[in-house]
Amino acid sequence: MTRFAVGEEERTAVVQATGAGRSHVQVDGSTFELEVTALGPGMFACERDGRREIFHCVRDGRVIHLEWRGAVYRIEEREEGASAHPRPGHGGLEAPMPGKVIAVRVGVGQRVARGDEVLVVEAMKMENALRAPHDGTVKAVHVKEGDAVVPGLVLVELE
Numbered sequence: 001m002t003r004f005a006v007g008e009e010e011r012t013a014v015v016q017a018t019g020a021g022r023s024h025v026q027v028d029g030s031t032f033e034l035e036v037t038a039l040g041p042g043m044f045a046c047e048r049d050g051r052r053e054i055f056h057c058v059r060d061g062r063v064i065h066l067e068w069r070g071a072v073y074r075i076e077e078r079e080e081g082a083s084a085h086p087r088p089g090h091g092g093l094e095a096p097m098p099g100k101v102i103a104v105r106v107g108v109g110q111r112v113a114r115g116d117e118v119l120v121v122e123a124m125k126m127e128n129a130l131r132a133p134h135d136g137t138v139k140a141v142h143v144k145e146g147d148a149v150v151p152g153l154v155l156v157e158l159e
Contacts, residue, residue, distance in 0.1 A: 092157035099123030
């Protein structure tokens with residue numbers, strides 16, 4: 001059993017390989033079967049209930065950067081006994097994977113609501129919209145269009 005933090009939410013997962021790329025997965029009590037196939041570096045296909053979807057995933061230590069259905073997630077693997085609360089942070093957005101900034105949609109002092117598109121990063125030939133994790137005001141913008149970014153780099157700070 002492994003605990004993961006996704007934003008402010010914590011999940012518990014159990015994954016059991018059943019052979020030939022297939023797995024039995026249980027997340028917070030919900031169970032399902034899926035098959036994951038690597039398509040290339042950081043690119044995978046997931047088949048579940050006859051439906052196939054492509055996603056991008058990169059692991060950096062205990063952090064998993066996942067792009068799925070047009071949204072980008074930062075998933076932290078928790079150690080046993082670790083606090084259930086997310087690490088204190090800068091209140092901003094970090095680059096989820098290596099890429100290039102192709103659009104900055106906000107400026108310093110601008111109000112944003114949770115879910116608003118803040119900027120767009122192109123990674124692995126896909127555009128990934130990074131969205132505000134909470135309501136707030138843009139405190140700083142550390143990148144501009146055309147900048148190369150790496151995982152963990154703070155792109156925009158919110159307060």
